[in-house]
Amino acid sequence: MIVAVTFPMLTEEDLRFFGRHCVLFCWVDSTPGTEYGKANGGLGKPFTTTAFLMWVRNKGFLITAGHILGGIEDARRRGQKLTDFLLDDTLGFQAKYSDHSIPFGDFDTVWKKHVDQDGLDFAVMALSPHIGRKLQANCAEPIDEERWKNLPDKIEEYYLFGAPDKLHEVDTIGGLHVKRAFAAIPVQCINDSPESPLTKFPRIVYRISSELTSQSGARLDDIDGMSSGPLVGVKRDKTGKPRYCFLGIQSSWDKSKGIGFATPLKPIGEWLELGII
Numbered sequence: 001m002i003v004a005v006t007f008p009m010l011t012e013e014d015l016r017f018f019g020r021h022c023v024l025f026c027w028v029d030s031t032p033g034t035e036y037g038k039a040n041g042g043l044g045k046p047f048t049t050t051a052f053l054m055w056v057r058n059k060g061f062l063i064t065a066g067h068i069l070g071g072i073e074d075a076r077r078r079g080q081k082l083t084d085f086l087l088d089d090t091l092g093f094q095a096k097y098s099d100h101s102i103p104f105g106d107f108d109t110v111w112k113k114h115v116d117q118d119g120l121d122f123a124v125m126a127l128s129p130h131i132g133r134k135l136q137a138n139c140a141e142p143i144d145e146e147r148w149k150n151l152p153d154k155i156e157e158y159y160l161f162g163a164p165d166k167l168h169e170v171d172t173i174g175g176l177h178v179k180r181a182f183a184a185i186p187v188q189c190i191n192d193s194p195e196s197p198l199t200k201f202p203r204i205v206y207r208i209s210s211e212l213t214s215q216s217g218a219r220l221d222d223i224d225g226m227s228s229g230p231l232v233g234v235k236r237d238k239t240g241k242p243r244y245c246f247l248g249i250q251s252s253w254d255k256s257k258g259i260g261f262a263t264p265l266k267p268i269g270e271w272l273e274l275g276i277i
Contacts, residue, residue: 002090002098005167005183006215010159013093015184018232018244020092020141022052024163024180025064025104025228027072031080043176044083050162050182050229051087052246053127053135053142054265056272060127060142063268065228065249066115069123087131091182094139102134112277119199121251121263124277148246148269155233158206159184160250160260162229164220185212185223187231187260204231204248204262223260226250231262 002024004012029036030044039045051064075082086101113123127135167181187206212220231248248262271277 002088003167003169003179003181005164005181005218007183007185007212007220008215009157009186010184015161015182016091016093018159018161018184019182020094020139021054021143021246022050022091022161022182022230023062023135023140024088024091024182025049025051025068026084026086026088026101026178026180027082028084028176029075029080029082034080037081040170040172040176043172044081046168046170046176046178048163048165048168048178048180048225049227050250052161052230053140054148054246054269055142055144056269059272060132061272062125062127062131063230063249063265064123065251065263066113066121066123067251068228069111069113070115087135088180089135089138089140092139092141097138100138102131104131114277117199119201119203119263122249122268124268124272143246145269147244148265151233151245151247151266152235152243155189155235155245155247157234157236158187158189158247159232159234160187160206160208160223160226160229160262161232162223162226162250164223165225166220166222167218168225183214183220183226184232185209185220185226190259201264201267203251204264206231206260206262208253208258208260210258222255223250223253227252230265 028044031037036045085104161184169179171177190205253260
């Protein structure tokens with residue numbers, strides 16, 4: 001089950017509008033003898049991260065952060081028991097099924113992952129016909145090329161989308177049930193990057209408020225769990241009609257400074273066009 005959590009400037013309708021482009025990537029760590037395995041009465045600790053869908057030359061791709069996949073690979077090498085991998089595609093306003101998920105156990109062999117010191121932190125998976133049909137059945141929709149390639153000048157509003165850890169709820173009656181939160185928080189883009197040294201592919205840098213309170217009163221004092229979510233820019237015309245674009249993939253953040261960093265999306269799309277990745 002998904003709970004839409006709205007912060008100032010965006011409504012639940014807005015969140016669901018953008019949510020049609022996103023899915024939640026979920027799994028459970030039930031490693032025996034560890035704090036994760038002991039969590040929730042021994043049922044394990046659920047993990048949730050975000051991915052989004054995009055078209056490149058009429059092919060559908062799933063995009064997330066590379067360090068998420070790297071963390072899963074490291075955990076498996078350590079012998080941790082990770083199970084119940086799935087994609088939750090119920091975020092969109094046109095979703096036909098509010099309780100729908102796609103088993104996703106074979107992800108190891110289909111992702112192409114990049115994490116390096118050049119400022120790149122992303123993972124890409126070409127959608128198989130099977131997964132593509134499943135997503136389409138619940139009205140999940142990739143962003144078209146206009147949304148990542150032809151970016152407007154002077155973007156006025158920036159939002160980070162994702163699944164913050166602190167807002168999830170777990171119920172263990174009759175099994176492990178997770179009520180996952182999907183949120184968009186307003187951020188302020190920083191033109192003069194405080195990053196030192198600068199990376200080869202400059203990351204998008206933005207400021208995050210230290211006092212975020214949702215419309216329902218939920219407080220969020222960190223963005224743990226929002227890694228891999230899309231950074232979205234909005235520009236409005238003279239009538240107020242918005243034009244939106246997907247700018248980057250949330251990679252990391254500095255809580256002490258309230259600053260986040262995102263890998264730019266446009267170069268990734270261009271590399272996919274050229275068949276480089």
